[in-house]
Amino acid sequence: MLSLYLHIPFCKRKCAYCAFYSGPDGDREQYTEALCRAIRQAGAAESRPLSTLFLGGGTPALLGAENLQKLLKTVHTSFSLEKNAEITVELNPESTTPALLQALKEAGINRISMGVQSLKDRELQTLGRLHSSAEALAALQRIFDAGFTNVSVDVMFGLPGQTPAGFEQTLERLLSFPITHLSAYALQLEEGTPLGDAAEAMEEEQEEALWQLLCRKTAAAGMEHYEISNFARPGFESRHNLAYWRRTDYIGLGPAAHSFWKGARYAYPEDLESFCAAPWPLRDSQPIGEAEAREEQIMLGLRTFEGIPLSLLPKGFDPRRYRDFSYLKNEHFILNERGFYLANSIISDILSKE
Numbered sequence: 001m002l003s004l005y006l007h008i009p010f011c012k013r014k015c016a017y018c019a020f021y022s023g024p025d026g027d028r029e030q031y032t033e034a035l036c037r038a039i040r041q042a043g044a045a046e047s048r049p050l051s052t053l054f055l056g057g058g059t060p061a062l063l064g065a066e067n068l069q070k071l072l073k074t075v076h077t078s079f080s081l082e083k084n085a086e087i088t089v090e091l092n093p094e095s096t097t098p099a100l101l102q103a104l105k106e107a108g109i110n111r112i113s114m115g116v117q118s119l120k121d122r123e124l125q126t127l128g129r130l131h132s133s134a135e136a137l138a139a140l141q142r143i144f145d146a147g148f149t150n151v152s153v154d155v156m157f158g159l160p161g162q163t164p165a166g167f168e169q170t171l172e173r174l175l176s177f178p179i180t181h182l183s184a185y186a187l188q189l190e191e192g193t194p195l196g197d198a199a200e201a202m203e204e205e206q207e208e209a210l211w212q213l214l215c216r217k218t219a220a221a222g223m224e225h226y227e228i229s230n231f232a233r234p235g236f237e238s239r240h241n242l243a244y245w246r247r248t249d250y251i252g253l254g255p256a257a258h259s260f261w262k263g264a265r266y267a268y269p270e271d272l273e274s275f276c277a278a279p280w281p282l283r284d285s286q287p288i289g290e291a292e293a294r295e296e297q298i299m300l301g302l303r304t305f306e307g308i309p310l311s312l313l314p315k316g317f318d319p320r321r322y323r324d325f326s327y328l329k330n331e332h333f334i335l336n337e338r339g340f341y342l343a344n345s346i347i348s349d350i351l352s353k354e
């Protein structure tokens with residue numbers, strides 16, 4: 001199985017919490033050309049068909065419909081794609097126009113992931129997002145009107161001043177749309193970001209209450225909690241993200257993009273110019289040894305509803321210690337919802353026994 005990720009590092013303005021590599025500067029045409037070169041060379045180095053393709057960012061829409069179509073065309077001429085390949089683009093509400101959606105549909109995009117984050121205007125302002133709640137709802141409606149049926153939205157919790165009632169309203173309104181997938185991330189206060197430097201983290205108990213609310217609401221809407229931060233209607237799990245957690249091969253192209261390819265990990269530097277100057281080959285090869293592979297399998301597998309084979313558990317670790325937070329199925333150790341919340345400490349405990 002092979003996946004391809006294309007990073008579009010442009011955003012009109014930085015959100016107040018964002019530490020990703022993205023920004024307003026850079027020549028869109030020159031970047032598209034560099035990315036097309038990288039795609040062609042990656043395609044020449046691979047014979048396997050793509051199972052998934054993901055255009056993320058940043059804000060991919062800022063490349064413009066024409067450049068996005070050029071990228072997709074280059075992918076199609078450089079790789080073969082599986083018949084039902086999952087092809088996702090990330091969108092933000094303010095740039096989701098009917099014309100762009102039409103162009104994406106014609107170019108073969110079959111899954112949209114939209115960054116809504118909240119439907120409370122005060123929270124959106126705190127986050128420094130460019131859209132209002134009304135714009136987010138209108139954009140979501142436009143996506144369905146354009147004929148997309150596999151639609152994911154991102155929300156955030158643990159926001160300054162966020163209340164359970166407000167979060168519940170955001171979730172209920174979003175779940176009233178026929179979305180197939182929901183990603184929910186707790187706000188991380190990253191040092192060096194305006195929000196990270198100014199805000200205080202929500203009390204642990206309050207944040208846990210929001211998490212429980214999230215789990216209840218998504219379950220009531222028929223969604224499965226298939227990864228710590230991800231919920232999907234059965235059959236609509238993100239195949240692209242599952243590839244990361246299952247440790248199947250993926251190639252990531254663009255500044256700051258990571259790859260896991262043929263037994264090694266790679267990462268392009270966070271530098272648009274150096275990527276444009278030499279878009280291929282992948283950089284900073286780090287071969288993964290047996291012990292490291294095993295550690296990765298534990299850390300990534302326990303994030304998901306697939307868990308890890310019992311054979312991966314170290315001898316000194318007794319899974320019964322976590323009987324309230326896990327279950328055993330088909331010779332696998334799997335965290336339940338309570339376990340997902342404590343995943344970091346359970347994983348540390350397992351790794352300390354290695």
Ligand code: SF4
Nearest residue numbers: 011014015018057058
């Ligand atoms: S839109 Fe996304 S990538 Fe861009 S600044 Fe905001 S959070 Fe960061």
